Amino acid sequence: MGFKRRREHYNVDTKLVEIYEDLASEKDEIRLKAAQGLVSQFTPDKEPSDDQIKKVLLRLVRGLCSPRKAARIGFSIALTEVLTQIFSVKREDSDITIENVLSLWERQTNAAGGETGQEQRDHHFGRLFGAEAMIKSNILFNPSMPFTHWTKVIEMIFELAQKKPWLREECGWIIYRCIYDLSARDMDVKFVEAALSRLCEYNLAATPEGVAIWLAARDMFPKANFPSKTWKHDDPLDHKERGSLSKIMKESSTEQEDGNKAKSSGVWNSKLHFAWEAVLSRTSDENPKSKNKHARLSFADFWLEVVDNGLFASASSDERKYWGFLLFNKVLNEGSPEHASHVFTKNLVRCLMNQLAVEDRYLHRMAVKASKAIPARVSREPSFAASAVRGLIQTSGTLNFDQATKTKTVEKIVSEANREALQEIVPMLEQFLSRPGTTDEKFASSNRNFVAHLLLSIVRSKATSGDKDSEEDCQSVLEQILSTFVRFAYFKGDGARELVPEPAFTQATQELLRNRINSSLNSLLASQKYASTIPYAVVRQIRDGAKSEEYGKFIISIDDKLQASVKNAFKALKKLSSKEKKGEASSLSAFKLLYSMTVLQVYSGDADAVSMLDELEFCYTKFLGDESSKKEDTSDASDALVEILLSFASKQSALFRRMSEQVFGAFADQVTENGLESLISILEAKESLAGQQEMFDQDDGEDVEEDDEEHDHDNDKDEDMVDVDEMDSDVEVVEAGEGSESESESDEDEEEDNEEDAAEVAAFEAKLAAALGTHRADDDAADSESDADMNDDEMDQVDESLANVFRARKQAADQIKDKKDARENMINFKNRVLDLIEIYVKKCHSSLLALDLLLPLLRLARRSSVKQIAGKANSVLREYTKLCKGNAVPNINGDAEPVWELLRAIHKEACHSGPPAHAAASSQASLLIVKVLVADDKASISDVVDVYASTRKEQLRSTKCHVQPSFFTEWNNWCVSASKQLKN
Incomplete structure (x- = not known):
């Protein structure tokens, strides 16, 4: 038991x-x-x-x-x-x-x-952390403690580092930090000497850890006795040691003189070794060749030898290149401007481009991070932009860095550059335009296009910049860029300049550069900072270059008559500039801009610009000429100015649209009835080839009012088919019905187009068969004589018939294209005119003349088949009615009958069927006229009620009247709000 x-x-x-x-x-x-x-x-x-x-x-x-x-x-x-x-x-x-x-x-x-x-x-880590604890506790450095305790600890640390290379970095870090602690405590140099001695005994001097420990000891204890024959001049950063240093820092085994080798750590770490920071912080900014033979490596030499030729060598592994990108980001984020400017070396930039180009490459994400670090540095330090652009373009040997890498790195850099950097970047890009680095015409054009895009990016960024630079500083850079464009866009480049373009510019490239000038001016006009200065500087440089032939022969031919007009224009520009400096009216700047842009059109070969110059001279004399030449009536000049602005607005160019808006804004208050009618006539024109001919060729002599009546009559016939019950439906029902109606109409149009296409094909095949003397394969009849042989005369006749058939088909296709282009042109033109009318409304809404715009805008909102045009017309009209409040309501000075006629016309327009927005706009326009009439005479309210009553009667009696219920609802609401004022 x-x-x-x-x-x-x-x-x-x-x-x-x-x-x-x-x-x-x-x-x-x-x-x-x-x-x-x-x-x-x-x-x-x-x-x-x-x-x-x-x-x-x-x-x-x-x-x-x-x-x-x-x-x-x-x-x-x-x-x-x-x-x-x-x-x-x-x-x-x-x-x-x-x-x-x-x-x-x-x-x-x-x-x-x-x-x-x-x-x-686990035991190895325990030994490591235990050693660190004893060193940090400072118990080994107590004066009463035997020195052998210190030597024993460092021997165990170095022994662990030697036997277990994967712990070597941590072991080295402990000794490295200990040297700084010893210096802070002002300890005896013997502690550092013992550490250096054991470092060499364990063959760890030629390792990244050994280099870091050695450098720290040299800085903190310069009087220590360093082991001999380890480094030349006892300095790992001696310029003669750069080859050995490169192998050590990339952890490549290095054979020492005693035959022993420092083993590689054998473990790759995604973080940078602490030794890199120790080395980077101690490289000099001086060139060792210019100093004594014991000078340390400069940062540029270190980067080239150790990083570029070491980590980024073509034979280097992806892991070492990864370290290289980490170093690149570190220097860009933390390094001085001098150091950061040296990191764009050949192998690194090549690797960066290769890794950015393909997403599935191993280092693509690191390359993306590196590419983002460059503009980020420029954003913090805009002066660094010059070094970055020079490094990415010159080092890579290719101008199209952004296209090759599918990024916008260079574009972002130049956009963030300040004036100091741009003073270096712009001449560099100008040189690249002249000498793109290749003799191949195709590649040269591609490179020049990219450089032109970069210059345009600079203009756009500076045009919208805030207070980073003064306006004068920006203007000097902008003028330099546009001067570069002018030099290569308008001249053959065979002048006396030192750098003659090689190869010569193609016509396509020169045309692109002229477009870049327009785009640049468009951006500058948007900011309105340089509207009156830079366009003038551009045309003046073109004129001076054509006279002196400094840049070569002028490519635009100008006859004597046109030359005289241009000369007069520059005389006017000179006078405008002198008056502008005296601080006179803003209309001077508008005229100066208009003159400059017209002259630019002349230099671009526009034939219409000749007559425009003559008209401008007439306008200038009327508006701004000398007192002796001024005349009291300036209406003719105002009408001519509107026609000039419409000529610019009709062009497919954002620049001329913006310019016409700025000039029109300056002279909007001087627009006459005829000038306003010119704008209205464009709104009334059809959005078709006939409408284009009416506007530009004047071939169509039909009266606008007759077209209106025809159009309204057609609408009325269609509207007769609408159920009468719809008249009482609210807006939502109308919208739904209208939506379904528009869908059915679009389906019908599509079917009609398909039928027309089928009919066209059938007609073409019939003509083709007739020319060949055959039938279609699916015809029942067969021509028994079709297989008979034809003689030469018959063959010639068949050829001629075929040619006529295909010629007729081509003409038909051209007509279709012409119709399509004409429609797009008219839509664009109406958009531009609506922009001008919007400017006029904002500046002159209190003018009685502005009321003439109401009816055309309403008609356009109803008739236009383009949603954008109809919506814009409604928007302008809505803005107009909002502005006319209180004292801003137009005053009737004299006969009120035209205003009454306008009210009745608006009510007639409201009776037509249209989109919901048209009904709302009609009501707003009617109420505006009511405000005008009542403000002139309160007693007129009685007649206004009669007009509304007449419209109500028409709604009840006629099936052609489709006025919406909201028209009367809004009238009732106005009556309620205005009743108190009318009774007083």
């Missing part, structure tokens, strides 16, 4: 157990709180016993060997602080000595042969 062993009772300190558990926590705050709680028990005032100290030291050292990463950190912190507290005072009759602690650490972290691989790794 056996006896149970009696269980012994142990006193367990639950608080201490919790502290040890918290030291392994993943959260920093919990670990620190636990370490603080543990250390507080071992302060000198607590007088801990030796037994307590031994237990806690044993537990902490064992905790360093834990497989949990957080435990190593927490126990290391606790061990550091506990050692500091224990040895902060001298302990009498105590067995706790440094020697005992070292022995405990060595014994507990020793990896025995019978352990598993993971257990051995």
